[in-house]
Amino acid sequence: MSLFDYLNAQGDRLLGLAIEHAQIVIVSVSISTVIGVLLGVLTYRTNGPRYVALGVTGIFLTIPSFALFGLLIGPLGLGATPAIVALVMYGLLPIVRNTIVGLRSVDPAVVESAQGMGMGRYRRLLRIELPLAWPVIVTGIRVAAVIIVGIAAIAAVVNGPGLGKDIFRALARVGTPTAIPQALSAVLGIIIIAILIDLAFMVVARLTTSRGIRT
Amino acid sequence: MTTSAATNGGESMISLQQLTKVFPGQAKPAVEGLDMEIPAGEIVVLVGPSGCGKTTTMRLINRLIEPTSGRIILEGEDVTKVNPDKLRRRIGYVIQQIGLFPHQTISDNIATVPRMLGWDEKRIKARVDELLAIVGLDPEAYRGRYPKQLSGGQRQRAGVARALSADPPVMLMDEPFGAIDPITRDRLQNEFLRVQQTIRKTIIFVTHDIDEAIKMGDRIAILREGSQIAQYDTPERILSAPADDFVADFVGAGASLKRLNLSLVRDVEMVQWPTVGIHDSRAAVLAALRASDKGAALVLDDQRRPVRWVSARDLGREDMPLSDVGLPAEAIVQPNATLADALNEMLQSRYGCAIVVDHTGAHLGTVDFATVSAAIQEMRRDARDRSRAEADQLHVADAAGA
Numbered sequence: 026m027s028l029f030d031y032l033n034a035q036g037d038r039l040l041g042l043a044i045e046h047a048q049i050v051i052v053s054v055s056i057s058t059v060i061g062v063l064l065g066v067l068t069y070r071t072n073g074p075r076y077v078a079l080g081v082t083g084i085f086l087t088i089p090s091f092a093l094f095g096l097l098i099g100p101l102g103l104g105a106t107p108a109i110v111a112l113v114m115y116g117l118l119p120i121v122r123n124t125i126v127g128l129r130s131v132d133p134a135v136v137e138s139a140q141g142m143g144m145g146r147y148r149r150l151l152r153i154e155l156p157l158a159w160p161v162i163v164t165g166i167r168v169a170a171v172i173i174v175g176i177a178a179i180a181a182v183v184n185g186p187g188l189g190k191d192i193f194r195a196l197a198r199v200g201t202p203t204a205i206p207q208a209l210s211a212v213l214g215i216i217i218i219a220i221l222i223d224l225a226f227m228v229v230a231r232l233t234t235s236r237g238i239r240t
Numbered sequence: 241m242t243t244s245a246a247t248n249g250g251e252s253m254i255s256l257q258q259l260t261k262v263f264p265g266q267a268k269p270a271v272e273g274l275d276m277e278i279p280a281g282e283i284v285v286l287v288g289p290s291g292c293g294k295t296t297t298m299r300l301i302n303r304l305i306e307p308t309s310g311r312i313i314l315e316g317e318d319v320t321k322v323n324p325d326k327l328r329r330r331i332g333y334v335i336q337q338i339g340l341f342p343h344q345t346i347s348d349n350i351a352t353v354p355r356m357l358g359w360d361e362k363r364i365k366a367r368v369d370e371l372l373a374i375v376g377l378d379p380e381a382y383r384g385r386y387p388k389q390l391s392g393g394q395r396q397r398a399g400v401a402r403a404l405s406a407d408p409p410v411m412l413m414d415e416p417f418g419a420i421d422p423i424t425r426d427r428l429q430n431e432f433l434r435v436q437q438t439i440r441k442t443i444i445f446v447t448h449d450i451d452e453a454i455k456m457g458d459r460i461a462i463l464r465e466g467s468q469i470a471q472y473d474t475p476e477r478i479l480s481a482p483a484d485d486f487v488a489d490f491v492g493a494g495a496s497l498k499r500l501n502l503s504l505v506r507d508v509e510m511v512q513w514p515t516v517g518i519h520d521s522r523a524a525v526l527a528a529l530r531a532s533d534k535g536a537a538l539v540l541d542d543q544r545r546p547v548r549w550v551s552a553r554d555l556g557r558e559d560m561p562l563s564d565v566g567l568p569a570e571a572i573v574q575p576n577a578t579l580a581d582a583l584n585e586m587l588q589s590r591y592g593c594a595i596v597v598d599h600t601g602a603h604l605g606t607v608d609f610a611t612v613s614a615a616i617q618e619m620r621r622d623a624r625d626r627s628r629a630e631a632d633q634l635h636v637a638d639a640a641g642a
Contacts, residue, residue, distance in 0.1 A: 138339030141304055141412075142353050142402075143328035156343045235343035237386030 031206035046187030057116030065124025108185030123165025127158030259310035285457035293467030332403030506575035510605030
């Protein structure tokens with residue numbers, strides 16, 4: 026059975042899995058962004074906490090995904106929850122790191138003049154520092170999203186949703202005629218999702234960056 | 241009475257009392273027990289060698305740096321403990337790098353403080369346009385631009401407009417022209433002085449450049465390490481009567497030349513060289529020359545505008561009219577020229593003097609080296625007398641206080 030025939034026969038089911046896959050990625054990236062930006066904002070000015078934040082999120086990324094998903098079955102059981110928790114953890118490092126780098130690279134003279142005009146801490150952060158750091162932060166979120174699209178496939182080991190399911194099913198049936206097209210179509214789907222998300226972020230980054238700082 | 245406002249306790253906008261800042265981990269205070277009165281409507285320049293604490297002093301005033309001890313009085317109100325953000329909205333702030341917000345348009349940049357103060361948008365827009373016009377940027381062309389689309393000089397003007405936005409009584413300017421090329425800097429300085437003529441803000445201006453201090457300041461505070469005031473005086477007196485060797489060294493060589501930038505031709509006594517009309521006879525010219533001790537007479541046309549210099553020798557050419565003999569009348573200045581300009585003209589003129597004319601070009605007199613030299617002597621004497629008189633006054637006050 027060729028890949029083409031397989032796609033013809035299983036198209037609707039594959040599309041459903043792909044949508045599931047995209048959904049879990051979007052949910053995870055969103056949660057990761059909220060936590061990551063917050064961590065970055067809280068730690069970018071102080072050396073100690075900054076190193077801890079970067080160190081811990083860095084360690085997350087080095088845990089083999091298979092192992093992490095497995096470890097989470099204990100406390101969280103099977104299904105979407107352990108999958109999302111693990112994916113959020115994998116997405117944190119690029120977001121935290123880029124938030125810190127972005128905020129730290131804001132021109133100190135700009136911050137000083139904002140302060141000198143009587144802008145308080147929060148207003149300065151929301152009106153000046155975050156908008157100026159935004160292009161760097163968006164890049165971090167984009168990298169996190171692409172990482173998560175790939176790792177989300179492994180979420181199938183904890184019975185998580187998405188195209189990973191087909192990959193594991195195919196691996197379980199190696200030797201049968203549909204095994205190769207099934208695995209290939211899932212991999213292809215994941216690549217397409219990754220490309221689409223990447224493109225979407227490019228558009229979002231451009232639309233949400235002030236014309237005054239676009240390069 | 242502008243020269244004595246500080247010493248005689250005239251209306252002062254800002255008063256610093258025993259202001260001290262010790263940075264953590266440093267034994268020596270960056271600013272130590274500074275007392276200073278800053279009179280309303282004047283430009284006070286803090287100048288001194290690097291590390292003297294002048295920028296720290298300025299940043300203590302809007303409490304970007306919190307004082308260790310001492311008090312800051314603004315418009316009669318002790319602001320040492322008030323909410324610093326609210327305080328800063330009453331004080332314009334311009335720094336060397338200007339620090340325009342790159343992600344906001346010029347209009348939004350200027351609107352920053354008015355928006356925080358809750359002005360309505362119509363009033364803000366009117367204010368933005370007014371300010372752009374004041375600093376010489378066409379509102380139509382510039383309000384929608386981003387900082388990166390402006391030249392260095394234009395950014396500087398936008399920065400000044402932003403600092404003026406909520407019409408604060410006080411402006412702090414930290415080397416505002418420091419990062420700009422010399423030619424543009426000169427133009428911006430002049431422009432700013434012109435703007436100040438109308439807005440009459442109380443301005444504290446920090447620079448390390450004594451020439452800029454002399455040009456911009458109504459009053460100059462020369463600071464030494466620890467923000468100790470070496471001399472706080474008008475530019476004229478800093479130049480003619482430096483308080484001590486530190487000030488004299490800092491002002492540097494050529495104080496007299498710098499001093500000439502501060503006095504105008506109209507303030508000195510002019511010398512009269514003989515003048516003759518363009519249609520006068522040779523005999524009349526000779527008579528005029530003999531009646532004076534000068535070697536040449538100035539030929540004036542019917543509107544009394546200087547045309548030629550003629551000496552007795554030039555009169556030998558009987559066939560030529562007075563308008564063609566002798567030397568052309570050059571080195572012409574107006575009464576509002578500085579003595580430095582006049583001196584420059586003199587150096588290039590044949591008879592060592594500059595001709596002074598009024599705005600129609602009609603002859604008023606001449607100034608020469610002797611005039612300039614006498615003016616310098618007199619300024620120096622005046623400054624010394626005044627310093628002595630004030631010192632006496634202080635002694636009297638001290639005695640009365642004790």
